[in-house]
Amino acid sequence: MKQLAFFVDAAACSGCKTCQMACKDKHDLPVGQLWRRVYEVAGGGWEARGAAWMSSVIAYHLSVGCNHCERPICVEVCPSGATRKREDGIVLIDGDRCLGCGYCRWACPYGAPQYDERRGVMGKCHLCYDEIDAGRPPICVSACPMRALEVGELADLRSLHGAVADTYPLPEQGHTSPALVIKPHPGATMTDQAALSIINREEVGREGR
Amino acid sequence: MRVDDWSLILFTLLTKTVVGAFVTLAIVHWRMSRAGERETADGLARRSLPLLGCLLVLAVLVSLAHLGNPLRAGYAFGNLASSWLSREVLLVCLVAGCGAVLGLMLWTSWGPGSLRRTLAALTGVLGLALIFAMSRVYMLATVPPWDRLATPLAFFSTTALLGVLTVTALVATFGGASASEGVRRLLHRLSLFLLGLIGLRLVTILVAALPVAGEPVSSPVPWAPTLQAVLLVIAAVVLWSAKGRERNPSFLGVLATLLVGGAELLGSVLFFASYWRVGV
Numbered sequence: 001m002k003q004l005a006f007f008v009d010a011a012a013c014s015g016c017k018t019c020q021m022a023c024k025d026k027h028d029l030p031v032g033q034l035w036r037r038v039y040e041v042a043g044g045g046w047e048a049r050g051a052a053w054m055s056s057v058i059a060y061h062l063s064v065g066c067n068h069c070e071r072p073i074c075v076e077v078c079p080s081g082a083t084r085k086r087e088d089g090i091v092l093i094d095g096d097r098c099l100g101c102g103y104c105r106w107a108c109p110y111g112a113p114q115y116d117e118r119r120g121v122m123g124k125c126h127l128c129y130d131e132i133d134a135g136r137p138p139i140c141v142s143a144c145p146m147r148a149l150e151v152g153e154l155a156d157l158r159s160l161h162g163a164v165a166d167t168y169p170l171p172e173q174g175h176t177s178p179a180l181v182i183k184p185h186p187g188a189t190m191t192d193q194a195a196l197s198i199i200n201r202e203e204v205g206r207e208g209r
Numbered sequence: 210m211r212v213d214d215w216s217l218i219l220f221t222l223l224t225k226t227v228v229g230a231f232v233t234l235a236i237v238h239w240r241m242s243r244a245g246e247r248e249t250a251d252g253l254a255r256r257s258l259p260l261l262g263c264l265l266v267l268a269v270l271v272s273l274a275h276l277g278n279p280l281r282a283g284y285a286f287g288n289l290a291s292s293w294l295s296r297e298v299l300l301v302c303l304v305a306g307c308g309a310v311l312g313l314m315l316w317t318s319w320g321p322g323s324l325r326r327t328l329a330a331l332t333g334v335l336g337l338a339l340i341f342a343m344s345r346v347y348m349l350a351t352v353p354p355w356d357r358l359a360t361p362l363a364f365f366s367t368t369a370l371l372g373v374l375t376v377t378a379l380v381a382t383f384g385g386a387s388a389s390e391g392v393r394r395l396l397h398r399l400s401l402f403l404l405g406l407i408g409l410r411l412v413t414i415l416v417a418a419l420p421v422a423g424e425p426v427s428s429p430v431p432w433a434p435t436l437q438a439v440l441l442v443i444a445a446v447v448l449w450s451a452k453g454r455e456r457n458p459s460f461l462g463v464l465a466t467l468l469v470g471g472a473e474l475l476g477s478v479l480f481f482a483s484y485w486r487v488g489v
Contacts, residue, residue: 039489064489073351079294081287097284100277102213103294109351109488120277171488175351198489206489 003070003089004127005154005179006141007161008063011186012148015040015061022143023065023125033114035125036065036140037204039169041188043196058187058196063149064170065125065140066091066112067178070154074104074113074124083113083122089154089179090127098122109171110178111206127151157181168193213275218477221343222371223268224301225364227261228336229372230379231308234261235329237376237395251315256383257376258312265305293345300339307332340368347480353423354483359416363480366413367473370406373399374469381462400448407445407469414438414476423487430482437475444468 015038023029023036044056068091074083075091082097083104093104093113098121104113105122112124128138132151136142141149150157158181165173165180167188173180188196198204234257241250273279285298311328314320344361377399418434444465451461 037489073349076291077294077349079286079288079292079298080281080284082284097281097287098278099281099284101275101285101294102277103292103346106484106486107349107351109486111489115277117277122277169489171351175487204489 001089002087003154003179004068004132004151005089005157005181006065006067006127007150007152007157007181007183009146009148009150009183010060010062010167010188011183012146013038013061013063013185014146014148016145018143018145019063019140019149022139026128026139027123029123030116030118032205033116033123034204035112035114035123036063037111038063038200039198039204040200041168041196042199043187045195058185059199060185060187062167062169062182062185062188063140064110066127067110067165067176067180068127070177070179073107073109073176077103077107079103086129088132090129090132091124092126092129093122093124095119095121095123109175154179154181168196169198214481216271216274218474218481220268220272221364222367222473222477223264223271224343225340225368226371226375227265227268228304228340229368229370230257230261230375231304231336231372232333233369233372233376233399234258234379235333237380237399238329241395253380253383255315257379258308258315260379262305262308262312265301265308269301269305293342293348297339297342297346300335300342304332304335304339307335340364349486351488352484352486353421354485355480357421359413359419363410363413363417363476366406366410367476370403370410370469371473373403373406374466377403378462378466400451403448403465404445407441407448410441410472411438414441417480417483430479433475433479437472437479440468440472440475444472 017038020034020036020038024034027035029035039062040059041062042057042059044058046053047056068085068089070089072083072085072091075085079101080097080099082094082099083091084094085091100115100120100122102115102122105111105115113122114124116123128140131138131142137151141151161181161183164182164184165178167182167184234254238250238254241247241253273282276282282298286295288295289299307328311325311332314325314328341361344364347355348357348360350356380395380399414434414437447461447465447468451465
């Protein structure tokens with residue numbers, strides 16, 4: 001089965017958030033909703049190494065939308081069947097069938113489904129399927145000035161870039177098998193994850209109940 | 210707490226009460242019938258079922274408040290293959306439907322007794338299946354505090370506790386307690402059973418209070434489970450002191466009901482407040 005996926009080059013991402021804004025603009029999202037979020041991650045400090053004090057401070061950005069998981073928990077739990085997976089692996093919410101119960105929001109470990117108070121339904125990144133169907137990349141990919149985002153076949157992306165999909169702050173990928181490939185920022189692999197934190201929590205919010 | 214939280218808290222509590230009371234009522238009816246008090250048992254069931262039906266309808270109406278689009282609630286049957294929420298909605302409807310038919314049969318004295326007993330047993334089984342489905346709704350693999358055995362244990366013990374307490378009140382109100390020695394004995398047994406259920410509920414509170422690996426923050430109200438347990442222990446003491454009193458035990462019964470009801474409401478609030486999910 002075909003499975004479209006995102007590739008995120010976190011080592012190249014400058015954190016400009018053009019992807020986030022382009023997505024918000026294209027989909028006319030209200031204040032408080034971001035279908036693509038850029039997490040600002042930072043950590044480290046001064047460390048004693050022998051007689052010297054060395055700085056281990058690191059910071060990086062990670063751009064995350066819906067990962068159109070191979071085993072999408074949102075599709076599994078949705079009571080109405082409004083959330084479904086297309087032939088090409090894109091996970092969609094049918095706004096005309098959604099009850100707005102928010103169950104998918106409870107379950108998704110990426111905080112992708114978000115409640116749209118204007119319509120009383122859930123919404124999320126649908127990989128700009130209209131652009132995909134027209135043979136163009138999603139708006140976030142087109143907009144990225146660093147070319148840090150790509151979309152393609154999951155198998156192809158993995159053969160090119162490896163199979164990492166769970167650098168901090170993302171959960172381990174066993175929960176839902178996200179269709180995501182990350183080239184981690186060097187700081188994400190060199191630093192103890194317990195020393196890292198999201199420093200723009202107010203901006204990216206915390207989906208859930 | 211948010212409006213949709215309260216909607217779900219009230220829905221789960223009311224549904225557990227109705228299912229627990231229905232199953233207990235069915236057992237009480239069976240025992241009383243065997244003891245030669247079928248008339249009293251039928252009277253109790255006839256008066257109680259409409260009340261339980263109203264409570265279940267109220268629960269369903271309250272649950273609609275957490276939907277962004279309540280008018281689309283009919284779509285909730287759309288994913289029975291994999292969604293426990295879909296299965297829960299279907300089971301609520303089946304329990305309400307079977308209960309309504311049974312109530313009508315009792316009120317109109319229509320149909321043979323064997324058919325009524327079969328329908329009552331079916332409704333009870335569907336009710337227990339509903340409580341199981343309801344607990345599974347919350348057992349999400351990405352929500353560790355809810356995805357453990359304590360969740361169904363707590364749901365079933367609450368169902369039994371609230372159900373037996375409700376039926377104790379119904380028997381005392383509708384059962385003609387002053388006229389029947391059998392009913393008095395039944396009330397006594399139900400009180401003893403309640404004490405055992407309170408013990409079981411205390412165990413589930415203890416299990417649910419155990420920390421989960423990876424929990425990011427501790428509870429802002431760590432004393433709340435202790436308060437819940439204390440309320441239940443006081444209720445047990447009240448029930449114990451009431452059981453020997455032949456005359457006018459209603460004040461102590463009401464007090465025990467308020468204590469258990471308060472403890473279960475607090476327990477539901479704590480359950481929803483314990484939510485945290487893995488990931489971002």
